[in-house]
Amino acid sequence: MSDQTQALRISELGARAGHAATVHGWVTHTRSSGKVAFVVMRDGTGILQCVVVKTQVSAEVWERFQALTLETCLTVTGEVRADARAPGGVELGISGLEIVGASPLDYPIQPKEHGIDFLLDHRHFWLRTPRQVAIARIRNEVEQAIHDFFYARGFLRVDTPLLTAAIGERSGLFSTEYFDEGNAYLAQTGQLYGEAAAAAFGKIYTFGPTFRAEKSKTRRHLTEFWMIEPEVAFNDSEANMKLQEDFVAFLVQRVLERRRDDLKELERDTTKLESVTAPFPRIDYTEAVEILTRKGSKVVWGDDLGAEDEALLVEGHATPVFIFNYPKEAKAFYMKENPADPRTVLCNDCLAPEGYGEIIGGSQREDDYGRLLHRIREEKLPEAAYSWYLDLRRYGTFVHSGFGLGLERTVAWICGTPHIREVIAFPRMMHRLHP
Ligand code: 4AD
Ligand code: MG
Numbered sequence: 001m002s003d004q005t006q007a008l009r010i011s012e013l014g015a016r017a018g019h020a021a022t023v024h025g026w027v028t029h030t031r032s033s034g035k036v037a038f039v040v041m042r043d044g045t046g047i048l049q050c051v052v053v054k055t056q057v058s059a060e061v062w063e064r065f066q067a068l069t070l071e072t073c074l075t076v077t078g079e080v081r082a083d084a085r086a087p088g089g090v091e092l093g094i095s096g097l098e099i100v101g102a103s104p105l106d107y108p109i110q111p112k113e114h115g116i117d118f119l120l121d122h123r124h125f126w127l128r129t130p131r132q133v134a135i136a137r138i139r140n141e142v143e144q145a146i147h148d149f150f151y152a153r154g155f156l157r158v159d160t161p162l163l164t165a166a167i168g169e170r171s172g173l174f175s176t177e178y179f180d181e182g183n184a185y186l187a188q189t190g191q192l193y194g195e196a197a198a199a200a201f202g203k204i205y206t207f208g209p210t211f212r213a214e215k216s217k218t219r220r221h222l223t224e225f226w227m228i229e230p231e232v233a234f235n236d237s238e239a240n241m242k243l244q245e246d247f248v249a250f251l252v253q254r255v256l257e258r259r260r261d262d263l264k265e266l267e268r269d270t271t272k273l274e275s276v277t278a279p280f281p282r283i284d285y286t287e288a289v290e291i292l293t294r295k296g297s298k299v300v301w302g303d304d305l306g307a308e309d310e311a312l313l314v315e316g317h318a319t320p321v322f323i324f325n326y327p328k329e330a331k332a333f334y335m336k337e338n339p340a341d342p343r344t345v346l347c348n349d350c351l352a353p354e355g356y357g358e359i360i361g362g363s364q365r366e367d368d369y370g371r372l373l374h375r376i377r378e379e380k381l382p383e384a385a386y387s388w389y390l391d392l393r394r395y396g397t398f399v400h401s402g403f404g405l406g407l408e409r410t411v412a413w414i415c416g417t418p419h420i421r422e423v424i425a426f427p428r429m430m431h432r433l434h435p
Helices: 010-016 059-066 116-121 130-152 191-201 237-258 260-265 270-274 285-294 307-314 369-378 383-394 407-415
Strands: 020-032 036-042 047-053 073-082 090-101 175-177 183-186 203-211 224-233 282-284 321-324 347-352 357-364 400-406
Touching: 010 020, 010 047, 010 090, 020 047, 020 059, 020 090, 036 059, 036 073, 047 059, 059 090, 130 203, 130 237, 130 260, 130 407, 191 203, 191 224, 191 383, 191 400, 224 237, 224 407, 237 260, 237 270, 237 321, 237 347, 237 357, 237 400, 237 407, 260 270, 282 285, 285 307, 285 321, 307 321, 307 347, 307 357, 347 407, 357 407, 369 383, 400 407
Parallel strands: 047 090, 282 321
Antiparallel strands: 020 036, 020 073, 036 047, 073 090, 175 183, 203 224, 224 400, 321 347, 347 357, 357 400
């Protein structure tokens, strides 16, 4: 067996039984019975059990082995052996072992229960644990699936600015000084730029971080989160909902297809995800208020719907549910007035089942110059900052619609995590800026 063996990742070893291999990773467990010792290591792709037999290795290797601690970084060399009981179906019979980076005994995350604040303070280490790795892989799968979905449908990805003049949604803005231009604001949405791009390219989507200085301490609010915002020329609100249900069902099916092991690590009930297929039920806002009133909610016509109302509305539904055509005053200025009932706008929220609530907000956009200007004035928005946006209605206006899918809320639902802070590597919340 040569020491020149090319290093492999643990997930690649299954196909290498009977061959030599070198693997880099970190120690998660050690165990010794005097003459035979075991080290379990991880490398982000899987876990590997290594076996060291005292009589078969040099004295140095045996000694180094005895000194291993939790999270020591090491390189091992040995023979890959099929073993049905081992994780991944193989183990490594060790001939060589190098310590790359020692790890003192006070490594903060030990195999025991830790409180959530402690874990968040040590997020840089918490990320290494199996549950967090599984979540990160599912998030990565969802991100890739998003790109694949839009690429296959001829959408162009457009990267919109994060430093903007005062435009966006209603909730709080983060601001920063911007040379001689006054304040710049961190983008709450890429949508308005997406609308300009839709007139240039037809079908576009954005995929980027968005920022909201909301003082919300709920399990579904971050101050920095990632949003995916498609915008489609010549789509009306109905076609917009169709796109959303195809999109969401695609993402869920993709995770079921490719990330079964990770869902298992999370003990996710996959039967719940399996029933997520299009179409999703559509409930008119007015009907939603009636349903809620019957269920004891205090909501009145005109209110936006809160988390509790959303949970009541999805009760008994296996798939997400659309609530459509909300009252004008509950929603953003850019939504198109509903010709059939001008008290409402052509829009929808998409509510995930199992109480996860709103994962998408979408709408047909107001394409009439006069009406849009009226709404901007009604909301007392800085008209000058919106002049270019109004221009889109002056020069070749067009029916268009789009939506924003919150990545963390979607991934939290698919993973079945109770709080969205676990599904982003380094969450930003009202009281958390470190690490
Ligand atoms: O409903 P919202 O505010 O819609 C928009 O921003 C539109 N411009 C989208 C569009 O039509 N292009 O936000 C969209 C989604 C929500 O449904 C939710 O999933 C997520 O973004 N979201 C948040 N996620 C985490 N933390 C927060 N504070 C969030 N605020 C919204
Ligand atoms: Mg919304």
